[in-house]
Amino acid sequence: MQPIVRFGNVTKRFPNGVTALNEVNLEFFPGQVAVVLGPSGAGKSTLLRIINGLESPTTGTVSVGDLAVTPANHRAVRKRVGMVFQQFNLVPRLSVMANVLCGRLAYRNIWTSLFFTFPASDFELAEKALAAVGLGDRAWDRVDKLSGGQQQRVAIARTVVQQGAVILADEPVASLDPATSIEIMDILVKIAKETGCGLILNLHQVDLALKYGERIIGIKRGVVQFDSKPSDLGEDQIAALYAA
Amino acid sequence: MKPRPKSHVWWITGLIALAGVLGSASLGLNLGTLNSILNEGGPALSRYSQPDWQDLPRLIGRLGETLVVGIWGTVINLFLAVPLTIFAARNLAPNRFAFRGSRELLNVFRALPDALIALLFTQGIGLGPMAGALAIGIHSTGFVAKALADAMERVPEGTYEGVRACGATRFQVIRFAAWPSIGREFASTTLYIADRNIRVATTLGVVGAGGIGVDLLTSLRTFNTGRAATIMVLIVGLILIVDVISNQIQRRLQ
Structure with a gap:
């Protein structure tokens, strides 16, 4: 199977000297739920944000399908x-519907955006x-009237209408209570399975990772420590990942 | 241990006081002058106690002109401020030069009083309401664009990032993340500035930039106290009405 995301020897060094990723080589595949684990500051967020160009690698290449991730290609x-974020990253003063339609902006031109004349197919x-x-019944409520779990659902709906090939979720349940976390994880995995998207998740809860992940990648100080099926993963490997 | 930092408060205060004392002697700023104003002010002002309503229809027309100058000034202000706002917001500007350049331009707009700009325009493009409206538009842009750019900078980065990550262009980010987030500030700033612009328009006639100000000036110069009193009543009336209307709209918005 062709990978949907490829990391070729990617290193990311921030101006403050921190090396967030160190010569990372990874491939992600359609329809696969991959979970990235690691202590705070291990480079998990950077790994995800480099895929859609929110960060750029210092050296190495990243590609999505047949597209190299470069500033000129960002929109494509x-x-x-x-992408789903820990803090939802919605526009609080817009309606639920308008926030979801943001997921169609890459398909729409300046005039459609200016006058909010999305075609009926987008609304559908x-x-x-x-x-x-x-x-379904909250489409015209303002997003800032919704609870955290509901806001994260809106954010997921926004990625669904993008009809993309991969969904990135950067700590999607870190701001939610345990029961809501399970709901959100169920929805994310269900959607990935239904659409055949690749799903790449950053999590810090090991139990959730083992429950939902089909593949677990451990990162520490920017280096991939392990990359295996959850069933093959030993407790000692996880303990070593989080050890200082 | 480092010595305690020296305070400059005392000698600066002393210098200002000295300048005040020396200046008051040459400008006639002293208690004697204040006393004579208080003594003679009453009778002088009482001459304005009988407004002369003869010229009322014409003056109301001029008052209308004032209103129009204020409103058009606000419209010009919006046309200038909206594009400048985007350049003047650090997190949305295309580059640092656009950001710095537009911020400096706004500083210049704010530093030049409306009356001064109006004076320049009446020399350049002739007397009349157009000069007044342009002057008001330019000066108030300095305030409006700065206030809105600051508001856009206060929007959390995540809000922009969420829309940007969908593949939105810069324009789409402005339309879907920045604009809705500052909509309320935009409405109340515009309302405040429209109110202020109409008040300023009442005085711009003094420099020949349209409106009722010039009638007030000629009435005062020719000691036509009755007519001057009428004009002042009209101006205060207009300002009160504008104030009531803008308060009403402001309340609706909240």
Whole structure:
């Protein structure tokens, strides 16, 4: 199978001298739920943010499908890559519907955006996506009226209407209570399975990672420590990952 | 241990006081002058106690002109401020030069009083309301664009990032993340500045930039106290009405 995301010898060094990623080589595949584990500051976020160009590698190359991730390609890359954030990153003063339609912006030109004249097909997509995350009746409520779990569902719906090939989720449940976390994880995995998207998750809860992940990648100080099926993963490997 | 830092407060205060004392002698700023103003001010002001309503229809027309100058000044201000706002917001500007350049331009706009700009325009493009509206538009842009750019900078980075990660262009990020986030500030700033611009328009006639100000000036110069009193009543009336209307709209918005 062709990988949907490829890291070729990627190193990311920040101006303050921190090396977030150190010669990382990884491939991610469609329809696969991959979970990235690691202590705080291990480079998990950078790994995800480099895929859609929110950060650029210092050396090495990243590609999404057949597209190299370069500033000139950002729009084309982001069209294929949805992203869910820890803090939801929605526009609080817009309606749920408008936030979901943001996922269609890569397909739409300046005039459609200016006058909010999205075609009926976009609204249908958005309604379906909202129904899929269980928010069908909240389409015209303002996002800042919703609870955290509901906001994260809106963010997921926004990635669904992008009709991309991969969904990145950067600590998607770190701001949510345990019961809501399970709901959100169920929705994310269900959507990845239904659409055949690749799903790449950063998590800091090992139990959630083992429950949902089909592949677990451990990162520490920017270096991949292990990359295996959860069943093959020993407790000593996880303990070593989090050891100082 | 480092010595305690020296305070400059005392000698600066002393210098200002000295300048005040020397200046007051040459400018006639002293208690004697204040006393005579208080004594003679009453009778002088009482001459304005009988407004002369003869010229009312014409003056109301001029008052309308004032209103129009204030409103058009605000419209010009919006056309200038909206594009400048985007360059003047650090997190949305295309590059540092656009950011610095537009911020400096706004500083210049703010530093030049409306009346001064109006005076320049009446020399350049002739007397009349257009000069007044342009002057008001330019000066108030300095305030409006700065206030809105600051508001756009206060929007959390995550809000922009979420929309940017969808593949949105700079324009789309502005339309879907920046604009909705500052919509309320935009409405209340515009309302405040429209109110202020109409008040300023009442005085711009003094430099020949349209409106009722010039009638007030000629009435005062020709000691036509009755007419001057009427104009002042009209101006205060207009300002009160504008104030009531803008308060009403402000309340609706909240």
